[in-house]
Amino acid sequence: MKTFGKGLVGSLACAFALAFAVVPAVQVGGSPLTSLADALRAKGIDLSRPSLLAALHNSDPAVRGLAANKLAENHDAEALPAIKEALSVEKDPRARINFGLALWTLHDPGGLTVLHSICVDRSSSIDTIVAVVQELSIMNESSEPCVKPILTFLNTHNDSESRARSLNALPDLYPWVTPVLAEKILRMLLDMLSDPDPYVRMQTAQSLVQIGLPSSAGPIRAQMLRETDPNIRDSLQTALDMLVRKQ
Numbered sequence: 001m002k003t004f005g006k007g008l009v010g011s012l013a014c015a016f017a018l019a020f021a022v023v024p025a026v027q028v029g030g031s032p033l034t035s036l037a038d039a040l041r042a043k044g045i046d047l048s049r050p051s052l053l054a055a056l057h058n059s060d061p062a063v064r065g066l067a068a069n070k071l072a073e074n075h076d077a078e079a080l081p082a083i084k085e086a087l088s089v090e091k092d093p094r095a096r097i098n099f100g101l102a103l104w105t106l107h108d109p110g111g112l113t114v115l116h117s118i119c120v121d122r123s124s125s126i127d128t129i130v131a132v133v134q135e136l137s138i139m140n141e142s143s144e145p146c147v148k149p150i151l152t153f154l155n156t157h158n159d160s161e162s163r164a165r166s167l168n169a170l171p172d173l174y175p176w177v178t179p180v181l182a183e184k185i186l187r188m189l190l191d192m193l194s195d196p197d198p199y200v201r202m203q204t205a206q207s208l209v210q211i212g213l214p215s216s217a218g219p220i221r222a223q224m225l226r227e228t229d230p231n232i233r234d235s236l237q238t239a240l241d242m243l244v245r246k247q
Helices: 005-020 036-042 049-055 061-073 075-088 093-105 110-120 126-139 144-156 160-176 179-192 198-211 214-226 230-246
Strands: 027-028 031-033
Touching: 005 061, 027 093, 036 061, 049 061, 049 075, 061 075, 061 093, 075 093, 093 126, 110 126, 110 144, 126 144, 126 160, 144 160, 160 179, 160 198, 179 198, 179 214, 198 214, 198 230, 214 230
Parallel strands: none
Antiparallel strands: 027 031
């Protein structure tokens, strides 16, 4: 099981988490803006502390999340009560993810609780849950509460793109689960190698490569030999080559 580092390692994890915060795609003059500061300026938000605190209640949920993370990036621990108060009335799922990330970055244990609660909230969309898993992976924190909702979704939905996006989260979940759940995830992925949907078959192979178990090579090779579509076959061959190189 993974562990979350202290000191320098913990600080680096915070920096990486903020760097990959759920920042909306903001563009000025056709160029994407990647920093929290740039994204806020593009939204017309001043970076002063009073402005950031006020922005926690902006009508735009993207601005609210950006402001919370900018305060965290500024190491403004005194802003914690304001962030928590804004979170208590926040309904937008993406903003809630960013509020949780801000709390975590400021070393408040409530941040992790917020992110886990989003996963188990039955009103959360699968894309929101996958986004939480991605953030938790960057943070090097457990995403185990997100496992059941994602496995349930995969077992009960047929939409190609949504299932593929859910599959993409399984490698991030895998290191955090119990051996029993890990085996369940592996069996599900091996079964989905022969899914009727070619897009799902390709994503399944990629997920197996990311997990990186040598035992996955045989099933991927067997499915590749069964494939009649040359494009799918080439994709599985590429996945197989990647898995072999990882050994």
